[in-house]
Amino acid sequence: MTPDLLDPIFTCLDCRACTTACPADVDVGGLIEQVRGQLRQAVPLTGWKALVSDVFLKGIFPHPSRLDWLGRLLKWYQKSGLQTVARKTGLLRVMPDHLAEMEAILPAVGTPVRRKYKHQPLIKAKGETKRTVAILTGCVMDVMFSDINEATIRVLTHNGNDVVIVPNQTCCGALHVHAGDRETGRKLAKQNIEAFQHVDHVIVNAAGCGCMLKEYPELFRHDPEWHEKAEQFAAKVEDVSKFLHDTGFKPPKAELNVRLTYHDACHLAHGQGIRQEPRALIESIPGVEMVAMPNADRCCGSAGIYNLTHPEMAQAVLESKMQHVPQEVELISMGNPGCMLQMALGVMKHGRNQKIVHTVQLLDWAYQKEEGKDVRI
Template structure:
C-alpha cells in the first residue's frame, strides 16, 4: 500500500476540488472540502488527536470521489478517506447512540438473508400506509431516514446457478447479486442475467455468494471489509470475468488490490480479482451488441452514480448502450458531478445533508421532463425517488439493465413502472 504521508503530500491545495465537493457546496466551509479534510489528516499524522470536530468533518464526507475526478494533481482522496475512517473507528470510540445505530445498520445491510427477514414487516408497514416519520424523527433522524427510504415491495426472484447463453456462446461470466440489490431490487438482477445471456454469455451465479464489503470499506470497518473481500474472491475463483450491476459494489471490488495489499497470501489474488471485475455496462460495451434492440419510445434522464462515474470512470458506456435503443432519447441532468446524497449509508447517518443534496438532484431530474430516471445504483434510485416524492412528483426509475432487457425482449416501456 502507498505511504499515507506521501499520499497526503500529493495535495497542493489548489482548490480545483471545491466546485465539485457536495458538502463544500452546501456549507462553504473549508474543513468540509477535500483539501480541508486533507489538512486535518495531516494534522493528525503530525500528532494532533482525533477531536470531535475533526471526526465530524470526516463523517460529513460522502466519499463520492468527485474531487478525484477534478484533481489535476492525481490526489488519491479515495484511499485517504478510507484509511482515515478506519483510523477513526479504531482510535476514537463513538458515543452510545451513534454506535448502536451503526451496529444496527451493519448487522443487516451486508447480509442478504437478514435483509430478507425485513421484507414481511416492510410489506405490512407499507400496506398500512401509516406515517411514522414525525414520531421517528423525534426518536432519531436516522430511523426517520430509514422509514422514508424504505425500499419498494418486490417479489422474491430465485435465480438459477447458471443461465445459459442464447445462441452461440461468446463468454462465461460470474455475476454478483449483491445485498440490497438482491433482496429489494431482484428485478435488476434478473434483467442483468437475461441481458448477458441474450448477448451470448453463460452467466454463473454462485449460490453461496454474499456481501462484497463495499458498505464496510466505505465506512471505515476495515477488518470487516477484508473478510468480505476474501470470501468474494474465493466465491468467484473459477470465472475469468465478474460482472457487477451496482456502482458501489463494483468500485469496492476493483479496489481489492489495495484493500488486501498488506496481506501477502492474498495480495496477488486480490489484484487479479480486481482486474477481472467489470461493471455491467463496461462489459457489454467491451463485448459489443449482438441481440436486436426493439424500439422504446421513451425519454430518459441518466443519473451518473458517483461510484460509477468518479470511482470507476464509467460515463460513456451506459449512455452509448441507451443511445443504441431505437426511439429512446437521453436528457442530461444538470450538475451531474454532484452527489445525490445516497453514498452508501450516508443518507442514514447524515440525513439532513443527504436530504438537501437529494432535493437538489430531484429538482435537476424534474427539470429534464424525462419519463424515466435511469441509475446504476440501488441507493441512488431510492434517494432520488424519495426526494422527488417530497416535491409531490413521481417518476419511473429503472436500472440500465432493465431498459436494455425491455428493448431486447420487445416488451415495451410499460414494464418500466415506478418503484414505490
C-alpha cells in the same frame, strides 16, 4: 482526535469527485477511507450508533441468510396490508422524518435471485454461448431490487453469456469500509475473492459495489499474499454497462418511445471512470430521447448510508441535485441502487411524476418488447 478532525472526515460524502478534479490524480477517496479506519480504531462508536452498526453492518449484511429473512419480513409487511395501515393511521410518524420518507419510497420486494436460482446456479445463454460470467448478486440489490438482478441476467444471456450464480459470495463490504470498519471489510473481501476464484468475469450492476471490489487490493496493502489475490480478483470485476459495451452487445430493435435523462452514480463516474458506456447503451435503443442533465455527475446525497447517518446534509445535496433534473423527462436512469432510492425520494418530495430506472432495465424492456412480450414502463 478532536471534532475538528472527526467532523470533516465523516461528513465527507466520499463521492470521489475531488479525485476526478485533482490535477495530480491523488486518490482522495481512498485516503478518506483509510483515515476513517484509523479514527474508528482510536474512537470507537458508542451508544445507539454502535448498536446500529453491530446489528446491521456486522449482524445482517455479511450474512445472506439473515438478509433473506429481512427481505421476507419486508415483503410480508408490504403484502399483508400492514404497510397500508401504517401509512393511513400515521403510525410512521413515530419514526424520524428521514426514515419515514425512506419507507415511503421502498420498492416492492421480490424473490432474491440467490434463492430463486439456488438449485440452478447456471443460467444458459440464448443461442450460442460466447462466454461464461458470474454476477455479484449483492446484499441490498438482491433484497430490494431483485428485479434488476433478474433484468441483468436476462440481458447477459440475451447477449450470449452463460450466467453463474456463485453460492458462497457475500456483501462487497463497501458500507463497512465507508464507515471505517476495515477489518470486517477485509473478511468480506477474502470470502468474495475465494468464492469467485474459478470465474473469469465478475459482473456488477451496483456502482458502489463495483468500485469496492476493484479496490480490494488497497485493503491488503500490507499483506503480500492476499494483495496478489486481490489484484487478480479486481482484474475480473466489470460493471455491466461497460462489459456489454466492450464485448459488443446486440442493439435492440424494438422502440421504447420514452424521454429520459441519465444520472452519473459517483462510484461509477468518479470511482471507476465509466461515463460514456451507459449512455451508449441507452442511446442504442430506438425511440429513446436522451435529455442531458446539467452536472450529471454531482452526488445525489445517498453516498452509501450517508442519507441515514447525515440526513440533513444528504437532503441539502439532494435538493441541489433535483434542481438539475430536467422536468420534461419521464424516466431518470442510473446504475446504482442507493442513488435510485435517493432520487426516488427527490422525485416524491418535489411532486414529480418520473420513474427511476436502472440502465440495464431499459435494455431488458427493449429486448422483451422485441420478443413480443407486453412491457409496461
